[in-house]
Amino acid sequence: MVPTKKSLRNGLVKMYLNSIFPDPERADRLIEIAKTSLQPLLEGAVMNTIPLTIISFIIGIILAVLTALARISQVKIFQVIARVYVSAIRGTPLLVQLFIIFYGLPNLGVTLDPFISAVIGFSLSVGAYASEIIRAAIISIPKGQWEAGYSIGMTYTQALKRIILPQATRVSIPPLSNTFISLVKDTSLASLVLVTEMFRRAQEIASTNYEFLLVYSEAAFVYWVLCFFLSLLQGFMEKRLDRYMS
Amino acid sequence: MISIKGLYKQFGQLEVLKGIDLVVEKGKVVVVIGPSGSGKTTMLRCLNVLETPTKGAISIEGQNLDFSNGVPKKQITSFRRLTGMVFQSYNLFPHKTALQNVMEGPIIVKGESKEAARKKARALLEKVGLGDKVDYYPAQLSGGQQQRVGIARALAMEPEVMLFDEPTSALDPELVGEVLKVMKDLAQEGMTMIVVTHEMRFAREAADEVIFMDGGVIVERNKPEEIFTNPREERTKKFLNMIQ
Numbered sequence: 001m002v003p004t005k006k007s008l009r010n011g012l013v014k015m016y017l018n019s020i021f022p023d024p025e026r027a028d029r030l031i032e033i034a035k036t037s038l039q040p041l042l043e044g045a046v047m048n049t050i051p052l053t054i055i056s057f058i059i060g061i062i063l064a065v066l067t068a069l070a071r072i073s074q075v076k077i078f079q080v081i082a083r084v085y086v087s088a089i090r091g092t093p094l095l096v097q098l099f100i101i102f103y104g105l106p107n108l109g110v111t112l113d114p115f116i117s118a119v120i121g122f123s124l125s126v127g128a129y130a131s132e133i134i135r136a137a138i139i140s141i142p143k144g145q146w147e148a149g150y151s152i153g154m155t156y157t158q159a160l161k162r163i164i165l166p167q168a169t170r171v172s173i174p175p176l177s178n179t180f181i182s183l184v185k186d187t188s189l190a191s192l193v194l195v196t197e198m199f200r201r202a203q204e205i206a207s208t209n210y211e212f213l214l215v216y217s218e219a220a221f222v223y224w225v226l227c228f229f230l231s232l233l234q235g236f237m238e239k240r241l242d243r244y245m246s
Numbered sequence: 247m248i249s250i251k252g253l254y255k256q257f258g259q260l261e262v263l264k265g266i267d268l269v270v271e272k273g274k275v276v277v278v279i280g281p282s283g284s285g286k287t288t289m290l291r292c293l294n295v296l297e298t299p300t301k302g303a304i305s306i307e308g309q310n311l312d313f314s315n316g317v318p319k320k321q322i323t324s325f326r327r328l329t330g331m332v333f334q335s336y337n338l339f340p341h342k343t344a345l346q347n348v349m350e351g352p353i354i355v356k357g358e359s360k361e362a363a364r365k366k367a368r369a370l371l372e373k374v375g376l377g378d379k380v381d382y383y384p385a386q387l388s389g390g391q392q393q394r395v396g397i398a399r400a401l402a403m404e405p406e407v408m409l410f411d412e413p414t415s416a417l418d419p420e421l422v423g424e425v426l427k428v429m430k431d432l433a434q435e436g437m438t439m440i441v442v443t444h445e446m447r448f449a450r451e452a453a454d455e456v457i458f459m460d461g462g463v464i465v466e467r468n469k470p471e472e473i474f475t476n477p478r479e480e481r482t483k484k485f486l487n488m489i490q
C-alpha cells in the first residue's frame with residue numbers, strides 16, 4: 001500500500017506515542033480520545049468561552065470608561081465611588097468574586113444563571129483593571145490638548161469627547177489588548193460556577209475517560225491557539241496605529 | 247476694544263501679575279516683550295481665561311468679565327470665543343488633518359454645517375499658504391507649517407482679538423519667516439493682535455505699540471521705534487541691551 005500523506009502522519013504520531021506508551025492499544029485509544037474530544041472542546045469555546053469573553057469585555061470597557069471619567073472628575077463623590085470599586089475588585093480574587101455572585105447572592109434571593117453570573121463577574125473585573133489603563137491614557141494626553149480645545153471655545157465635555165478620548169483610545173489599545181487576551185484565559189474560572197465553557201467540557205470529558213493529561217493539554221492547546229491569533233491581531237493593530245500617530 | 251483693568255494673578259504664594267492695566271484699540275497690534283518669567287504668558291492666558299485671574303476685570307468688544315466675584319463656567323466659555331490663541335508649541339490635534347483641525351471649532355462649537363466649515367477651512371489654509379497640505383496630519387508637517395495651521399484654526403472661530411504666545415520661538419530659524427509673514431498679513435488686514443515675541447523686526451514692521459513687562463507689571467509702553475531707540479526706563483534699556 002502506498003502511504004498517503006495522512007496515513008504517514010498518523011503513522012508518525014503513533015510511533016511517537018508508542019515510544020512513550022509501549023502498549024499499542026493505548027496509543028490507539030489516546031488518538032481516538034483526542035479526536036473525539038476536540039469537537040466538544042471547540043463547541044465549549046464557540047458557545048461559551050468566546051461569547052463570555054466578548055460580552056464581558058464590551059460591558060467591562062463601558063464600565064472602565066465611566067470609572068476613569070469618575071476618577072478624573074472634579075466631583076468628590078464620583079471619585080470616591082470609583083476608587084472604592086477599583087480597589088475592591090483589584091484587592092480580591094476573581095474566583096472569590098464569581099463565587100459571591102453565583103453561590104452567594106442566592107442567600108439574598110438573587111439567583112442568577114451561570115453564564116449571567118460569569119458575565120457580571122468578568123465585566124466588573126475588566127471594568128476595574130481597564131479603568132486604570134484608560135485613566136492613565138487620558139492623563140498622558142498633554143495639557144496643551146485640553147487648552148487648545150478650550151481656546152477654540154469647547155466645553156469640558158466637547159474637549160473630552162472630540163480631542164482627549166480619541167487620542168487616549170489610541171494610547172490604550174495595546175494594554176487593553178493584553179487585558180482582552182488575559183480575559184480569554186480567565187474565563188476558564190467560569191467552569192467553577194458551572195458555565196459549560198471549554199475547560200468545563202474538558203473536565204467532563206476527562207472525568208469519564210480518566211485521560212486528564214491528554215484532555216487538559218488539548219484544552220490548553222486550544223486556548224493557546226486562540227491567544228496566538230489574538231496576539232497576531234494585536235500586533236497588526238499596533239502597527240497600523242503607529243503608522244497613523246508618528 | 248480690549249481693556250484690562252487691575253489684573254492680578256497668583257499661583258499659590260507666587261504673585262505673577264501685579265496689577266496690569268492695558269487698553270488696546272480695535273485693529274491695533276501690540277507686541278509684548280520682557281524677560282522670561284515676567285508674566286507675559288500668564289497675561290495672555292488670563293485674556294483667554296485658561297487661567298482665572300485672582301482679581302481684576304477684562305472687557306472685549308463690550309463683553310465684560312469681572313473676576314473680583316466668581317465667574318460662572320458658561321460665561322467663561324462664551325467669553326473665550328472672543329479670543330483666538332496661538333500657542334508656542336502649536337498644540338494641534340494630532341489625530342486630525344490640517345483641514346479637520348481648522349474645521350473642528352466651527353462645527354463643534356459654532357454648530358456650522360460640515361460643508362460651510364470645510365469651505366471656510368480650505369480658504370483659511372489657502373490664506374496661510376497651506377492650500378496643498380489640507381489632508382496632512384500634524385506629524386507630517388514642519389513646525390512652521392504646523393504653526394500656520396494653528397493660526398488658521400484660531401481664525402476659523404472669527405475672534406475679536408488674536409493672542410500669540412511666542413509663536414516662532416520653537417521654530418528652526420529658517421521657518422520663522424513664513425509664520426511672521428502670515429502674522430504681518432493679518433495685522434495689515436486690521437486684525438487686533440497681542441503678540442508676545444522677541445522678533446524685533448516683526449515689532450518694528452507690524453506693531454503699533456510695544457509693551458515691556460517685568461516682574462508682573464507693565465514697565466513701559468511706546469511706539470516701536472521709540473522704545474527700541476530711546477527707552478525711558480532703566481530696566482527696559484538693560485533688557486534691550488541683553489537681547490540685541
Ligand SMILES: Nc1ncnc2c1ncn2[C@@H]1O[C@H](COP(=O)(O)OP(=O)(O)O)[C@@H](O)[C@H]1O
Pocket residue numbers: 257260262280281282283284285286287288289
Ligand atoms: N500654572 C502655574 N503654576 C505655578 N506657577 C506658574 C504657573 N504658570 C506660570 N507660573 C509662574 O509664573 C511666572 C510667570 O510665568 P510666565 O507667565 O510663563 O512668564 P513669561 O511668559 O513671561 O516667561 C513664572 O515664575 C512661572 O514659573
Ligand SMILES: [Mg+2]
Pocket residue numbers: 286287288412
Ligand atoms: Mg512665556
